Amino acid sequence: xxxxxxxxxxxxxxxxxxxxxxxxxxxxxxxxxxxxxxxxxxxxxxxxxxxxxxxxxxxxxxxxxxxxxxxxxxxxxxxxxxxxxxxxxxxxxxxxxxxxxxxxxxxxxxxxxxxxxxxxxxxxxxxxxxxxxxxxxxxxxxxxxxxxxxxxxxxxxxxxxxxxxxxxxxxxxxxxxxxx
Numbered sequence: 001x002x003x004x005x006x007x008x009x010x011x012x013x014x015x016x017x018x019x020x021x022x023x024x025x026x027x028x029x030x031x032x033x034x035x036x037x038x039x040x041x042x043x044x045x046x047x048x049x050x051x052x053x054x055x056x057x058x059x060x061x062x063x064x065x066x067x068x069x070x071x072x073x074x075x076x077x078x079x080x081x082x083x084x085x086x087x088x089x090x091x092x093x094x095x096x097x098x099x100x101x102x103x104x105x106x107x108x109x110x111x112x113x114x115x116x117x118x119x120x121x122x123x124x125x126x127x128x129x130x131x132x133x134x135x136x137x138x139x140x141x142x143x144x145x146x147x148x149x150x151x152x153x154x155x156x157x158x159x160x161x162x163x164x165x166x167x168x169x170x171x172x173x174x175x176x177x178x179x180x
Contacts, residue, residue, distance in 0.1 A: 002063075002115055004107035005177070009063035009077055009115070012053045016064045016073050018044075020051055023096045024076065032158050033130060034094055058082065061115070065093070065108055074099035077108050079116055079125075087123040089116055093136075105139035110177060113143055117171045124170050130155060131163040145169045 001010040032039045042048045065075040075095035082089040116122045129136040145167040153161035
């Protein structure tokens with residue numbers, strides 16, 4: 001397990017799947033804001049890649065996020081779009097509604113940075129988020145990410161086009177805490 005100050009990132013367990021489905025992916029609005037496409041329901045027992053991890057997929061590493069204190073599941077996180085040639089990847093995360101507003105997002109981003117830069121040897125990490133996602137923007141910027149641009153009207157979400165903010169962090173600009 002990779003540990004931050006508040007959360008740990010560990011493998012996805014079978015018991016995590018119904019909780020993530022019910023609290024993250026069955027929420028039409030939340031899922032529509034997080035996904036790059038239209039919401040669709042996930043059939044129980046399906047091998048949907050948002051829930052069931054393919055350990056052989058080279059371009060994506062998925063984690064379940066747990067509280068360090070008691071091991072309670074609080075969300076999901078991923079390093080995706082991993083490009084080993086250019087040594088870059090994207091960060092994504094989703095917290096359960098009950099876990100939001102507690103500083104977990106900032107800690108998840110910090111642990112993902114440690115994983116990307118130290119464990120994987122990457123040069124660049126990137127985050128794309130909706131421009132009104134203040135929590136994600138705050139979590140990214142607290143970890144040293146810099147706003148590099150705005151993709152105007154690039155995301156179709158629940159009947160309207162929204163702007164996305166592109167943030168990046170280079171390994172030489174990263175100021176790690178002691179993670180691991």
